Amino acid sequence: MSQNDKTCLPLIIYYMREKYYTHAEENLKLYNNDPVLRFFKTFATLMEGNTQEASRELLQLRDHPHPSLCSTVALIHIQQTSETIDLVEAVYGDRALYYTALLFWILELDLRARTCVEKMLKPSESSPEGLILKGWMMLTSDTEEDRPQAIRYFDSGVQDTGSVLGLMGKMEHDETSPIRSSSLIQTSSRRSS
Structure with a gap:
């Protein structure tokens, strides 16, 4: 030696x-x-x-x-x-890219999470997990314009899988949506009068 x-x-x-x-x-x-x-x-x-x-x-x-x-x-x-994202994708594959994006999102490193998800969805927007995570990222975004787009990603991700995380995202979207919230307030005020 x-x-x-x-x-x-x-x-x-x-x-x-x-x-x-x-x-x-x-x-x-x-x-x-x-x-x-x-x-x-x-x-x-x-x-x-x-x-x-x-x-x-x-x-x-x-x-x-x-x-x-x-x-x-x-x-x-x-x-x-x-570029961490390229490394994760090249060495570990799409599954690791998803979990890396999930971790970044949980840690509130939104830009890194978004980069992972976009890299994952780039070839084709066919990954249900990636679509659902992108929906969550849109829903929890600081940008008000992103939030209404979240439902599109939840719908696409839940369509074939029935993912619980996706269904939770749809429910959360419905609860926080200004249109939905205002219609619930109007409905409850009609019932009380």
Whole structure:
């Protein structure tokens, strides 16, 4: 292993610090099974712009005791410096994109949630979960103009699935809709007179 080679790690650290990533990768080929050196090789790959490949490898390296923390930090770095949404979609797929959007929406990071949902619905607006989540985002939006459009997304999402979350959204829309609210007030005032 690399622990017996006294020059391997210092040389790699030097190459990384000086941004000689190709040189670092060449030296790392000597010890393919060492998880720490695999981390540095993956980090060099990341710094050369191969985000997807590096992300996959970093996810695997998180299970090794020595590079687990630095792998997690590198993944956070990827998320902060690159387009997180593209990474999630490319590495994990539509399902992960949906749950990421859901998490962003729950955390009230509306712009990120909207970006995820739009990316998910871009090929075709056929994802019931994506449509329902977009409905919720419209309904809970700070922009008054977005709210009336929410029902369209709820209707489309509930149409084939009968999703409880979608049905809840439709009920919430009906309760908060100014047209619906004013007609309920008029109906109740007629009954009381």
